[in-house]
Amino acid sequence: MRIGFSLPVFGKAAATPGGIARYARAAEQAGAAGLWVGDRLLSPVAPAVPYPGYDTMPEEFWTAQDPFAALAVAAAVTETAVLGSSTINATQYQPANLARLLTSIDVASNGRLLPGLGIGWSPDEYAAVGVPMSERGKRLDDLLDLLDTWWTKDIVSHEGVGYTIPDTHVALKPVRKPPVHLAGFGEKALRRVAERADGWLPVWSVPETFPAEMLTSALAKIRAGAEQAGRDPRALGLALRVNAGSGTKPELIAESMAKIVPLLEPDHVFVDLTYLTGSVDEHLDLTGRLLELTAKG
Template sequence: MKFGVSTFITDQGIAPTALGRAVEERGLDSLFIAEHTHIPAERRSPYPGGGELPEMYYRTLDPFVALSAAAAVTERILLGTGVALVVQRDPIITAKEVASLDLVSGGRMIFGIGVGWNKEEMENHGTDPRTRGRLVDERLRAMRELWTEDKAEFHGEFVDFDPVHSWPKPVQRPHPPIYVGGGERAFPRVAAFGDAWLANSLPPGELGTAIARMRSVAGRDVPVTVYAVSGKPEIIEEYTHLDVERLLLYLPTRPEAETLAHLDRLAAAADRFR
């Protein structure tokens, strides 16, 4: 089993350069970071985790800028968005950002995507929450055209452009792996676009059945990465009995010294099962 880290990079926590180096030095294989462009001051959408929305959600760095900084000081770790909110992103700009990060990292980018939960946030980007699933699927199809065709065009319900040239192309061909986040409603999206399913904190007792359902919908053995996993060894051990490729151990957003100490504990726990 492979082990990486999932976290929020903010202006109050460890810098992305220091974090990238630390993850690589400890033998972990990947760094996935979350995205929120902003948090509306008056929010009706309930926080999925329950209770008050943690402060880190308000302060996230742009994931492509942060991961580019980490790419510049590392050589091996995979660099993933966990997740990029495609509902809030222009597909032509995002396709260029994905390809550019893949290029500057030497082909180490993973494009983790999701539809999001904060309806007011996506509405501020002009997205109707009722059609966000169709919007995400269409934008992903448009981005695939931009990554793979020298002269790309797309005509759909939400995305429409005549033939265009867009470079750079990704180093990884046909494009960086797409890790599809979400629950059961995302399984058709996994089937259509997913190089992996990014299961968000699903407990081991529920994950095995969910993997079987997901693969039944996909019609193939889609790899599974689990996001935001506790670093407790007894929890990790439960996941090792399932058909999971990678665990992303959750790293709280803290200043550098606290983060490095916590990262040491996560790496030591992972070492027990590698």
């Protein structure tokens, strides 16, 4: 099992000068298959909607790096690791700027970008960027249309949701069209994955907080929906994020991964270390330990 890890974009490790570059370089050298980012713009003191599973916002999110800057740094100091996001809150960004960012990172990494996109859940973040939260679904559909045009046409024009792009030259193209994966568990989200995405972004928790059947049944729905849409269901990718709770032993993480990975057979799997480490050195130590444990499995 080849596994990846979250870059230190949250928590105390994220505040370490040069920490992302040092971690990315060392993790790839140790055998990490992928380096991943999440996306958190705000950590409100009194959030309109608390973080799932919490009464407020976890302290780890009080310190948050920009995910695109982190991916660009990682691209500059690595050669082989997949550079992924799980998940970028895509509809909180201006679409043309986002398209250019993603393209630039793919070119910088020589085609290693795996953009995982979602629509977020925080009303506070949507208010901060001036985007109506009620429009996030149609804005994601619009963004997918724009990305397809941006990456395949030399002259791009687009009438989007709240913006217009006139005929414009877009000569910078990705090394290969990045495989856009989408997050979500609701019916609409799963249908969008089935009909429009290159892959899905499921999440598994350690310690386990829900049965594996929740993921396997959702995957079955996606594949059935893809087939109904005339798509090859087996061609859809799967990038599994493993969320490890604070204090979770690496042995339990490896044991749980050995259970869920054969059931889902993901193309990519990574462990989110956000709640487990407080420094870049701890991030690296745990990375090495998990690589050892999963290699044995």
